[in-house]
Amino acid sequence: MASGGYGDPSQKIDYVFKLVLIGDSGVGKSQILSRYARNEFSMDSKATIGVEFQTRTLVMDHKSVKAQIWDTAGQERYRAVTSAYYRGAVGAMLVYDVTRRQTFDHIPRWLEELRGHADKNIVIILIGNKSDLEDQRAISMEDAKEFAEKEGLFFLETSALNAVNVETAFSTVLTEIFNIVNKKNLVAGEGQGNGDAASLAGKKINIVPGPAQVIPTKNRLCCNS
Numbered sequence: 001m002a003s004g005g006y007g008d009p010s011q012k013i014d015y016v017f018k019l020v021l022i023g024d025s026g027v028g029k030s031q032i033l034s035r036y037a038r039n040e041f042s043m044d045s046k047a048t049i050g051v052e053f054q055t056r057t058l059v060m061d062h063k064s065v066k067a068q069i070w071d072t073a074g075q076e077r078y079r080a081v082t083s084a085y086y087r088g089a090v091g092a093m094l095v096y097d098v099t100r101r102q103t104f105d106h107i108p109r110w111l112e113e114l115r116g117h118a119d120k121n122i123v124i125i126l127i128g129n130k131s132d133l134e135d136q137r138a139i140s141m142e143d144a145k146e147f148a149e150k151e152g153l154f155f156l157e158t159s160a161l162n163a164v165n166v167e168t169a170f171s172t173v174l175t176e177i178f179n180i181v182n183k184k185n186l187v188a189g190e191g192q193g194n195g196d197a198a199s200l201a202g203k204k205i206n207i208v209p210g211p212a213q214v215i216p217t218k219n220r221l222c223c224n225s
């Protein structure tokens, strides 16, 4: 359903959806984002310090949607203020590394943090990254899928290196958000016309109105904790 390239600054925007990337240090969050937003990958990626975000604009059902994707440090000491990071997020990508069991074992903790700080109806996808390293695999796809089903999460394995499933992971989350928001707008009908807010499954959640917000394609924010 989703289509779109890497951004046309003159384009009119109907919705901005904020997504957050979370997971342990080194699982590949920054490279997943880089692959999605710029179709780039780097082997000597530096650990993220503070918060960064990048955007990509897509067309969904004749509406233009700007995905504003936030990336923060997996390392505790480099993390920015948690509540600010999650504020207004309507989607989350929860990432582990298929070659490091510990990063999968920490997923429940990340989920707890997410559920403690984000909107309770946030759309979440569990991502097992580095699927290209099949010979070093430590987590089976079945175990991860079972966990995701139990927790009500979408699930995909990706390779930021080989560009496998990165597009699909983002479009899965964005399509789900778009469908929820669109449905709500239809049900709400006239009279409730609050253009800058929408609901995800009955709970009010802020969707940043399009044209009011101009976001550079790559933006570095401050905020060391």
Ligand SMILES: Nc1nc2c(ncn2[C@@H]2O[C@H](COP(=O)(O)OP(=O)(O)OP(=O)(O)O)[C@@H](O)[C@H]2O)c(=O)[nH]1
Residues within 6 Å of the ligand: 023, 024, 025, 026, 027, 028, 029, 030, 031, 032, 042, 043, 044, 045, 046, 047, 048, 049, 072, 073, 074, 075, 129, 130, 131, 132, 133, 158, 159, 160, 161, 162
């Ligand atoms: N083989 C392989 N390596 C990857 C993949 N994605 C990321 N990497 C490598 O894994 C390392 C860590 O990637 P990052 O994207 O910096 O990890 P991060 O989760 O953002 O780390 P923090 O910023 O510390 O939280 C880098 O050397 C990447 O090149 C992948 O899909 N396959």
